[in-house]
Amino acid sequence: MSMLKSLVVVFSLAMMAAGPVLADRLKDLARIQGVRNxxxxxxxxxxxxxxxxxxxxxxxxxxxxxxxxxxxxxxxxxxxxxxxxxxxxxxxxxxxxxxxxxxxxxxxxxxxxxxxxxxxxxxxxxxxxxxxxxxxxxxxxxxxxxxxxxxxxxxxxxxxxxxxxxxxxxxxxEREVISSFQQGDTITFNLLRPDFTTARRVVEVVNGTLGPDMAYAHDATSVSVRAPRDPSQRVSFLSILENLEVDPAEDAAKVVINSRTGTIVVGQNVKVSPAAITHGNLTVTIEENPEVSQPGAFAGGDTAITQNTQIAITEEPARMFQFGPATTLNDIVQAVNQVGAAPGDVMAVLEALKQAGALRAQLIVI
Known part of the structure; x- marks a missing residue:
C-alpha cells in the first residue's frame, strides 16, 4: 500500500474521532481547478x-x-x-x-x-x-x-x-466534457476570496495533517496538494481534503454603499481616525400661487392671471459629533444613531471622511 493511500486511511480514522471545530471547510473556501460548470x-x-x-x-x-x-x-x-x-x-x-x-x-x-x-x-x-x-x-x-x-x-x-x-x-x-481532474500529480484549489493569509493557513492545515511538503501555495488564490494518480484513491483523497477545517483570514476593512437603495454595510475592521463632523440640511421651497385679476362690470379690460411666488428657506440645525482615535464599528453606529442621520446623510459623511483621510477602510459604491 502506497504512502498516500496509508495517509488516506489514517486520516479517515482521525476525522471520524475528531470533534466539531469552529472553522470553514476547505470545500466552502475554494473550488478545485478544472472542476467547473x-x-x-x-x-x-x-x-x-x-x-x-x-x-x-x-x-x-x-x-x-x-x-x-x-x-x-x-x-x-x-x-x-x-x-x-x-x-x-x-x-x-x-x-x-x-x-x-x-x-x-x-x-x-x-x-x-x-x-x-x-x-x-x-x-x-x-x-x-x-x-x-x-x-x-x-x-x-x-x-x-x-x-x-x-x-x-x-x-x-x-x-x-x-x-x-x-x-x-x-x-x-449526449457528450461528456473531458476534465483535467485525473491528470497530473497534484490537485489545485482556487480560493473563492483570494487572500495570502488564508492560502498560508490552508497549506499549514494540509501539511499538518498529511505531512510536510504535501501542499504549497502559488499565490493568494491557488494552493496545490500532491495527490495519488489512481482515480479511486484520488477521489478518497479529495474527500478528506475538502472536509479539512480552515480558519480563514479576516477580510480587509471595507465600507459598501448602495446609492440606489440607501443600504450601507460597514465591515468589522473599519476604523475612523480623530475627526469632528457637522452635517445639516438646507431646504428651499418655491410655491406658485396664481391669482386671477378681473376688471369691474363696466370698467372694460381683460381678465388676467397674476403670478404670486413665495420662496421659503429652512435650514435644519446641524449637530456636530466627534470620533475619537481608533473608533470601532460599534462607536460609529452609536454616533450615527445619536445624530439621527438618514442613509443619504451617512453616505455624505462617509465620503467626506474618506476624502479627509480619516476613514481607514476601502469605500466601495455599488
Missing amino acids: NQLVGYGLVVGLDGTGDKAPFTNQTFRNMMNQFGVTIPEGTNPNLANVAAVTVHATLPPFAKPGQELDITVSSIGNADSLRGGSLLMTPLKGADGQVYAMAQGSLVVGGFGASGADGSRITVNVPSVGRIPNGATI
Missing part, C-alpha cells in the same frame, strides 16, 4: 401555443427549414400564419463529470414578440457549448409561471413573465 445554448421552436406566438421573420424561416427536413415544401410567398409557434433560445448549465444519458433542467426564453409560452412544447433542439459541439438534446413541455390577459380596448395585465419557461429534466446529455 459549462454553459450550453441552443435555438429552437415552441409549438402548440394558443395564439400567443410571434410573427418574427426568422420564425417563419426556421419553420420553413424544419418542414423541408420532413419533406414538406411550403410554396414561396405563402405566409404560414404562425400564431401558435414561437422562436426561442434554450440554455442550460452542464455540471462537472456529467455523463451521457443523464438529464438537465433547461430554461426556454422567447426571442421574438410572443405574448406567452404557456401550454407550448419545445421541439428537439441541440444544445451547444462554447466550442460549437453539441453536448445535449432538449425537448419537452414547458412549465410557465407567468400569465397575461388583454381586452379588446387594449387594456392588459401580466403576472410574472409569461415569455420564459422551464422544462425539468428537459435535456439529455
